[in-house]
Amino acid sequence: MSSENEKDEQSSDTAATSSEDAGSLSKDETKKFYEEKGIDFSPDSPVRPKPIPPFEKSISDKIASKFGSKVNVDYVRASRIRVSTKKEDILDVAFFIRDELGYDHAESVAGVDYPDSKEIEVVYHLGSYTDDKLATQILTLATRVPREEIPNPGKDSTRMTSLREVFYSVEFHERECFEMFGVYFEGHPDNRRLLLPEDWADIPPFRKDFKIKGR
Amino acid sequence: MTTPLPPGIQLEKVDDRIMTLNVGPQHPGSGHMRLIIKVDGDYIVSCDPDPGYVHRGEEKMAEYRNYIQNIPHLERPVIHDSCNVLYPYCLAVEELLGIEVPERAKYIRVIASELNRCIYTLYWLAIYGIFLGHSTMFMWPAGDRELFIDLLEAMSGARVTHAYLVPGGVRNDLPANFEERCLRQVDYFEKRLKEYQAIFYKNPLLISRTEGTGILSRTDAIRLGTTGSVLRASGVDFDLRKKEPYDVYENLDFQTVVMKEGDSYARSYIPYLEMFESCRIIRDAIRKMPKSGSVRTKLKPNPKGGNDEVYKRVESGRGSLGYYIVSNNRPEPYRVKISVGSFRNLICMPYLLKGELLGNMPSVYWGLNYWPVEADR
Numbered sequence: 001m002s003s004e005n006e007k008d009e010q011s012s013d014t015a016a017t018s019s020e021d022a023g024s025l026s027k028d029e030t031k032k033f034y035e036e037k038g039i040d041f042s043p044d045s046p047v048r049p050k051p052i053p054p055f056e057k058s059i060s061d062k063i064a065s066k067f068g069s070k071v072n073v074d075y076v077r078a079s080r081i082r083v084s085t086k087k088e089d090i091l092d093v094a095f096f097i098r099d100e101l102g103y104d105h106a107e108s109v110a111g112v113d114y115p116d117s118k119e120i121e122v123v124y125h126l127g128s129y130t131d132d133k134l135a136t137q138i139l140t141l142a143t144r145v146p147r148e149e150i151p152n153p154g155k156d157s158t159r160m161t162s163l164r165e166v167f168y169s170v171e172f173h174e175r176e177c178f179e180m181f182g183v184y185f186e187g188h189p190d191n192r193r194l195l196l197p198e199d200w201a202d203i204p205p206f207r208k209d210f211k212i213k214g215r
Numbered sequence: 216m217t218t219p220l221p222p223g224i225q226l227e228k229v230d231d232r233i234m235t236l237n238v239g240p241q242h243p244g245s246g247h248m249r250l251i252i253k254v255d256g257d258y259i260v261s262c263d264p265d266p267g268y269v270h271r272g273e274e275k276m277a278e279y280r281n282y283i284q285n286i287p288h289l290e291r292p293v294i295h296d297s298c299n300v301l302y303p304y305c306l307a308v309e310e311l312l313g314i315e316v317p318e319r320a321k322y323i324r325v326i327a328s329e330l331n332r333c334i335y336t337l338y339w340l341a342i343y344g345i346f347l348g349h350s351t352m353f354m355w356p357a358g359d360r361e362l363f364i365d366l367l368e369a370m371s372g373a374r375v376t377h378a379y380l381v382p383g384g385v386r387n388d389l390p391a392n393f394e395e396r397c398l399r400q401v402d403y404f405e406k407r408l409k410e411y412q413a414i415f416y417k418n419p420l421l422i423s424r425t426e427g428t429g430i431l432s433r434t435d436a437i438r439l440g441t442t443g444s445v446l447r448a449s450g451v452d453f454d455l456r457k458k459e460p461y462d463v464y465e466n467l468d469f470q471t472v473v474m475k476e477g478d479s480y481a482r483s484y485i486p487y488l489e490m491f492e493s494c495r496i497i498r499d500a501i502r503k504m505p506k507s508g509s510v511r512t513k514l515k516p517n518p519k520g521g522n523d524e525v526y527k528r529v530e531s532g533r534g535s536l537g538y539y540i541v542s543n544n545r546p547e548p549y550r551v552k553i554s555v556g557s558f559r560n561l562i563c564m565p566y567l568l569k570g571e572l573l574g575n576m577p578s579v580y581w582g583l584n585y586w587p588v589e590a591d592r
Contacts, residue, residue, distance in 0.1 A: 001517030105440035110539050129437045129451050135458040169440025195267035
């Protein structure tokens with residue numbers, strides 16, 4: 001961890017000092033200091049045992065029984081299901097989700113860059129307006145595409161099939177994902193820049209190796 | 216059989232009739248976005264929206280700051296709807312960190328976000344008025360907006376950028392006598408709101424420009440994934456405050472406003488009717504709110520999110536607003552994706568403007584409840 005990151009962490013507004021900043025205080029004294037201020041000092045990442053909701057389970061079971069080992073159900077929570085698949089199978093899975101399960105639009109398409117595993121994850125958040133039972137549900141459909149060290153957007157192996165013919169609403173979201181992460185969507189009719197300037201000559205800016213100046 | 220043309224004279228080709236117009240990005244009405252419009256005479260042949268002039272990289276900036284430092288800059292995309300913009304962020308961070316919000320704070324959040332929804336809608340309505348050359352309709356909402364700005368200033372200390380909602384509750388408790396003052400202003404505002412009917416919504420100027428223009432059918436509205444007032448104007452009964460109630464919305468008494476016309480008039484009318492519902496929600500929330508108690512759960516210093524991800528959404532002034540946060544055991548989020556209503560409604564613009572009169576472009580464009588800065592993030 002660089003020293004700059006440490007500086008960021010210390011300027012949290014909830015506490016006057018963070019544990020590293022306390023300096024002369026010992027660990028027990030620091031703990032006492034926080035307890036007097038009424039701040040919880042229990043460990044991070046709370047364990048939240050939650051029962052698996054039956055309705056969401058039934059949806060994920062349908063996908064799992066149809067595609068078997070092709071899909072992986074990552075989690076099933078209240079109103080949220082996450083399914084990941086290989087990029088070759090995503091079109092079949094998407095058609096099944098639309099036609100058989102009743103999801104009819106995409107809320108967002110998010111890219112997530114994982115430079116360590118040399119992959120970029122593309123995450124579709126799907127919802128439904130027509131089926132009232134699915135109104136609270138968001139189905140997260142994720143897939144991973146290979147990531148190249150020196151990107152060449154549109155011409156390298158960072159590409160996958162576009163879901164535009166399944167969910168029409170992904171059109172602008174996929175364009176944004178293309179310019180921000182360099183993921184080329186095959187079959188998308190309009191793979192142009194959307195938000196970035198036409199003369200942008202740097203790497204796709206939302207990749208982790210694109211650094212903001214001064215940070 | 217055509218007679219040969221005299222030398223030097225050419226017949227007009229179809230392409231010669233088409234003229235390309237750049238609407239924006241410096242147009243005072245369009246906001247900071249450009250529409251590349253091709254016209255044939257007075258009719259629009261095609262429209263290509265070109266956003267991105269106010270892209271600030273909010274999502275990238277969020278990866279460099281911890282969960283608390285992210286609060287003030289994430290409301291910047293829509294500063295006149297700042298409580299609703301921060302709401303899903305707070306919900307998402309609370310789920311990531313496992314924080315419970317005190318009951319009183321939940322009600323205060325609802326009041327703040329409904330007041331802010333009115334501020335946003337009045338601003339939107341003011342611009343709608345000036346778009347159609349109706350300057351009284353610019354002055355009235357801009358003046359009435361001050362009522363709510365004063366209330367939120369009393370609550371949070373800031374007039375526009377409040378940063379009032381924080382993960383764990385709200386930043387501070389309500390000031391003394393806030394409830395009476397709020398109810399008085401809401402009562403006055405409802406009387407005032409009825410006068411908008413006569414001057415704007417029954418005005419032949421508005422009706423001639425909006426009725427029957429830019430019709431979006433129910434099927435198309437669903438297929439294009441529109442949201443908010445655009446969706447409800449096309450007859451889809453979908454409001455997240457009803458369908459996926461967050462905080463205390465399920466205890467409150469209000470209705471969803473739906474119209475079936477799908478034209479510009481319906482899209483301009485729904486936000487107006489929703490302001491009445493906002494007033495109802497505020498009144499009901501003040502009645503049901505616990506009169507005392509904590510308003511903020513204190514976070515641990517420098518909270519870390521665990522290896523998890525979360526997607527939370529609320530109904531903002533422009534429709535569903537979702538935050539997708541991926542965390543990797545660090546005080547900063549690994550990735551923040553903001554799914555905003557403006558960006559989702561943008562896809563309608565080429566469809567609605569095709570074949571429309573150029574003079575109807577402002578009303579179709581602004582009826583989509585589009586805020587350029589939010590769409591660019």
